[in-house]
Amino acid sequence: xxxxxxxxxxxxxxxxxxxxxxxxxxxxxxxxxxxxxxxxxxxxxxxxxxxxxxxxxxxxxxxxxxxxxxxxxxxxxxxxxxxxxxxxxxxxxxxxxxxxxxxxxxxxxxxxxxxxxxxxxxxxxxxxxxxxxxxxxxxxxxxxxxxxxxxxxxxxxxxxxxxxxxxxxxxxxxxxxxxxxxxxxxxxxxxxxxxxxxxxxxxxxxxxxxxxxxxxxxxxxxxxxxxxxxxxxxxxxxxxxxxxxxxxxxxxxxxxxxxxxxxxxxxxxxxxxxxxxxxxxxxxxxxxxxxxxxxxxxxxxxxxxxxxxxxxxxxxxxxxxxxxxxxxxxxxxxxxxxxxxxxxxxxxxxxxxxxxxxxxxxxxxxxxxxxxxxxxxxxxxxxxxxxxxxxxxxxxxxxxxxxxxxxxxxxxxxxxxxxxxxxxxxxxxxxxxxxxxxxxxxxxxxxxxxxxxxxxxxxxxxxxxxxxxxxxxxxxxxxxxxxxxxxxxxxxxxxxxxxxxxxxx
Numbered sequence: 001x002x003x004x005x006x007x008x009x010x011x012x013x014x015x016x017x018x019x020x021x022x023x024x025x026x027x028x029x030x031x032x033x034x035x036x037x038x039x040x041x042x043x044x045x046x047x048x049x050x051x052x053x054x055x056x057x058x059x060x061x062x063x064x065x066x067x068x069x070x071x072x073x074x075x076x077x078x079x080x081x082x083x084x085x086x087x088x089x090x091x092x093x094x095x096x097x098x099x100x101x102x103x104x105x106x107x108x109x110x111x112x113x114x115x116x117x118x119x120x121x122x123x124x125x126x127x128x129x130x131x132x133x134x135x136x137x138x139x140x141x142x143x144x145x146x147x148x149x150x151x152x153x154x155x156x157x158x159x160x161x162x163x164x165x166x167x168x169x170x171x172x173x174x175x176x177x178x179x180x181x182x183x184x185x186x187x188x189x190x191x192x193x194x195x196x197x198x199x200x201x202x203x204x205x206x207x208x209x210x211x212x213x214x215x216x217x218x219x220x221x222x223x224x225x226x227x228x229x230x231x232x233x234x235x236x237x238x239x240x241x242x243x244x245x246x247x248x249x250x251x252x253x254x255x256x257x258x259x260x261x262x263x264x265x266x267x268x269x270x271x272x273x274x275x276x277x278x279x280x281x282x283x284x285x286x287x288x289x290x291x292x293x294x295x296x297x298x299x300x301x302x303x304x305x306x307x308x309x310x311x312x313x314x315x316x317x318x319x320x321x322x323x324x325x326x327x328x329x330x331x332x333x334x335x336x337x338x339x340x341x342x343x344x345x346x347x348x349x350x351x352x353x354x355x356x357x358x359x360x361x362x363x364x365x366x367x368x369x370x371x372x373x374x375x376x377x378x379x380x381x382x383x384x385x386x387x388x389x390x391x392x393x394x395x396x397x398x399x400x401x402x403x404x405x406x407x408x409x410x411x412x413x414x415x416x417x418x419x420x421x422x423x424x425x426x427x428x429x430x431x432x433x434x435x436x437x438x439x440x441x442x443x444x445x446x447x448x449x450x451x452x453x454x455x456x457x458x459x460x461x462x463x464x465x466x467x468x469x470x471x472x473x474x475x476x477x478x479x480x481x482x483x484x485x486x487x488x489x490x491x492x493x494x495x496x497x498x499x500x501x502x503x504x505x
Contacts, residue, residue: 033093033101035074042096051109052116053093053101054080057132057159058207059221061092063102067115077120079162084193088120088128088162124162131160135167138190142169145185153177156204166193172204202227205251212249219256230254234262237269239293268293272314279320283332286310300333310337 033053042048050066064080066072076091093101102109120128135158142155153173160167167190171177179196186194199207206220220227235247235258249255272291279286279300286300289309298317299309310333312320320330330336 033097035093035095035097037096038074048094049096049099051098051102052078052091053098054078054089054116055092056087056089058157058209060159060207062089062114063098063107064114064116067113068118070116070119072116072119077125079117079120079124081114081117082161082163085161085163085165086117086124088124127164128160128162131162131164135160138167141189142186145189146182149182149185151177151179151182153179156199157207164192166195168195168197170197170199170204170207172199172201200227201251201253202256205249210250212255213246214257218250220251224256227256228259230256230258234258237262237265239291265293271296272298273317273321277321279317279333280324281320281330281332286333302333310334312336 050069051063052066052072053061054064055061062080064078070078072078072091072094074091074094078089078091079086080089081087139155139158142158146153146155152175153171155169155171157170158167159170169186171179183194183196202220205218206224209221210218212218230253232242232247232254234254235242238258238261240247240258247254247258272293275288275291277288284302284304286302288298289301289306290299291297296314297311298314299311300317301307301309312333316336320336323330
């Protein structure tokens with residue numbers, strides 16, 4: 001946004017950019033014109049154009065003639081002619097570009113000539129700065145006076161003349177306002193000459209400036225000078241929703257940017273058949289419901305079946321219209337309709353550098369599954385490498401063979417190899433109807449195993465958690481726990497089958 005205090009600093013220097021109001025980015029001035037002819041000399045030694053452009057508060061620009069032949073450049077503070085007294089402004093443009101600007105704004109060169117008096121002195125700048133500092137508190141009081149008098153108007157801005165002899169009040173109003181009583185109050189309160197000037201809502205937004213809904217400065221306060229009328233038909237041609245909250249700008253009127261692309265839309269709509277034309281088919285009469293200017297599609301619905309829309313292209317619609325002019329009807333729009341499922345299969349078009357909308361649709365693979373698969377693959381291979389014909393070949397590793405327990409868990413594996421050994425019944429299996437002849441007990445189910453855990457028969461073999469480890473065990477008890485050497489085929493069911501039995505000894 002343009003700086004509101006560009007020319008209110010000390011000695012006329014702007015407070016913000018410290019560059020006499022001529023920033024390289026043109027952020028200090030409104031409606032600034034770049035002087036691209038500044039470093040070029042005129043042909044045939046012609047004298048430069050003797051008119052200059054002077055900017056005042058909030059972008060107001062006037063054109064003055066340099067009758068005194070002062071050497072002026074962009075950024076100079078000058079005293080210019082006014083109705084009563086003089087005004088203070090800043091030079092924003094000199095040379096041949098001033099002639100172009102005056103021609104564009106229809107300002108005659110031979111009309112009423114207003115001139116530049118001199119370059120502003122220090123006393124002129126001090127008076128001008130003091131007057132500018134009074135404007136904001138004056139605006140607050142002026143608005144309160146208008147409210148007290150119940151006037152339907154809004155004081156938008158106040159501008160003092162450079163010599164502080166006159167104050168101009170800019171206001172907006174919907175209807176004509178009788179402010180004669182208000183002027184008397186202003187003159188009695190502010191002790192200066194008062195001038196009331198009505199401006200439109202667009203001019204008010206241009207003077208005050210601001211940020212639009214697009215995130216940029218208002219066009220009217222930066223580069224737009226001619227305000228064309230904007231109607232709701234511009235929004236209809238562009239197929240925008242007629243929502244006044246979205247279509248209106250800060251001035252309360254329709255946005256000026258609605259006219260920027262209107263000509264392009266009108267040229268594109270020339271290729272489309274008129275929406276008022278109905279398509280006659282054997283199934284019924286179809287009415288246009290919607291058009292897509294960018295893709296060249298049109299949607300039609302049969303009369304009475306407004307919920308079912310059929311999409312066709314522009315060429316197909318023109319073909320049906322030509323057949324209707326010859327009193328011919330097509331069977332139905334389904335023959336020409338574009339399959340709507342095709343649009344659903346089309347992925348998001350990356351037309352402006354955007355990412356795909358389906359990038360998060362693929363499920364993420366769990367790391368545990370990948371690690372398990374990697375472990376399985378690593379079991380069959382090894383890090384050892386063999387060379388065969390100067391080619392490295394990975395040497396596979398044989399799988400580890402797991403030894404299975406014998407069917408008879410009560411018999412040691414070495415005793416099973418003896419062909420003369422006769423299987424004997426398990427002494428613990430007495431009275432058990434499920435016991436087999438060889439002492440093999442059927443494997444119980446998982447639930448029964450968990451519930452019916454067999455306790456050790458010899459209670460002294462199980463460690464006592466409450467027993468002191470420093471105490472010595474009784475040797476007599478230890479002798480009783482030895483197995484009987486005479487029992488050759490019998491083993492303790494709690495004994496590990498992999499250990500050598502006493503029968504082997």
